[in-house]
Amino acid sequence: MSECFRWISVMFVPFMCAGILGYGLWKRAPVYEYFTEGVREGLEAAVTMLPFLMAIFLGLETLTASGAMELLELLAKPLLRFFGIPEQLAPLILLRPVSGSGSLAVLEETLEAVGPDSFVGRAACILSGSCETVFYVIGMYFSVTSVKKIRHCLPIGLLCYAIGVLGAVWVCRIL
Amino acid sequence: MNYIWLGMMLLGIGFSCCNGTLDQLSQAMMNSCGDAISFVLEMAGVMGMWSGLMNVAQKTGLIHAMTGLFRPLTRRLFPQIRSEETISAMVMSFAANLMGAGNSATVFSLKAMELLDRDNDGRPVASDAMCMFLVMNMYMVQLIPMTVLKLRQDAGSVYPESIVIPAALVELVTMAAAILLCRLLERRGREGGM
Structure with missing residues (x-):
């Protein structure tokens, strides 16, 4: 297979x-x-493409390296608990929208910690597939255009991200 | 875009000040500039190759034949787009994403965005088709999540493929949601006099 x-x-x-x-x-x-x-x-x-990519790389790196993510994690935990999302998924959920390679590293760590066939492990894998690097994709795609106003792209990206997270957890709970 | 970027930069620097991680931050900032360059260099090769092949496909008329096949679908999703070149780039991008072809998928996506920009006459406001393409591509179902499968195998999973079908299901739902939301919001945007 x-x-x-x-x-x-x-x-x-x-x-x-x-x-x-x-x-x-x-x-x-x-x-x-x-x-x-x-x-x-x-x-x-x-x-x-290069100048725009430089900007987006720099922006995302600044955000992740500053430790802002850890604070967000703290703030997000009660919210995640409310929706029945396991806490171990928090770092992955928060890092995924801004960094593809970073979130893969987190996925690897998560799998090692909880085991790939456990509930959390499976949810983490599905989540990595169903949720996208929203900020990164938007930054990169629009870098080749002359667009300044991106309209509804960001809200949809984030909303669907939430749907992806919930879907991943629920599907693991059912199957 | 302006405010998103500003927000990221200033928030990052602000937090870093509070956390006392400024030395790591400045290191990371310098590194990311180098990363951007090496990423583009890496992509440039793949971009060159696909761009060359697509040029062949276009000039030989293969693209013309292919887009005819997808007409019924693309006409519904992107009613304003008439250009065959644009449609073919979008279709290729969807296909590459579906197959999980990584960098190749990115190349087609960027090509499609470029052409969509041309069809939009380089206006500073994103067109309906651009938004639809972007969110569809972002939440495209991925049939073969190669990297995740590899990670699962490395972590010693007994049955690495067990996530493929549930993942595809979830992705199908998110994609449907993305398309519906996009339709909804683009209508609202137009009524709001965008």
Whole structure:
């Protein structure tokens, strides 16, 4: 099962690649030229992204490194208890919106502490899938646009985050 | 965006002062700048490759054929978007996210955002389609959560895959919620004279 999943995931890139190039061959198109032309555009986009990414990396790092998260954790605990969410999940829930790699490290620690097949462990895994790095995604996606007003993106991102957390805990309780 | 960023920076620095973690903070701030550069460098390669391949797909007409397939779906979700290039980038991004293709998924998402921005004539206010795309992509169902499976295996799980189906279920619910909420709020935004 695990092997099978890995294969599907690994196959995605090479198969897409072969499909596109194969189609090009069939159409007798100058594939090589088109490819290099596209690469140039891609690299230009990467460079334009950089200043905005720098800003978002800096902002998120400042917030996490300052210890503001620990205070938030303290404040969030009664709220989590109210919704029946195990306390051990608090660090993960709070870090996930701002840092993908950071929250993975926390997930690893949580799994080691409580065991991957326990209720909390399973909930933590599902949560990592169903909840997203909201701030990070918004910052990065809009970095390539000229948008200044992001309208309802942030409220929806956060609201769905809450739904994801509750869903993860409830589904583990039922199944 | 302006206030979100300002909020993060100032809150962080403020808390750090109270906590006495200023030395760690300044260290972390310097590191994050380096991280941003290495992240972009890492992404640039993948971006270049996909951008090249997509250019091939577009010029050979493959994209034209593919978007036709997804028309009925995308027309409902993104009624204002007519450009085939944009739709194909969005579809690719959804597909890559579904398969859990990490960096490739990010590249398509950014490409799609760029094109959506073009369709929005570079206006400073996000379009309905941008918001819909963003929240959908953010809460896209992930069929194969590779990293989480790996972590579970490393932690010695007896049955690492046991979370795949419940996770997909929860993700389905959050995605549906995201789409519905987005529809609801974009309507309200328009009535409010946005």
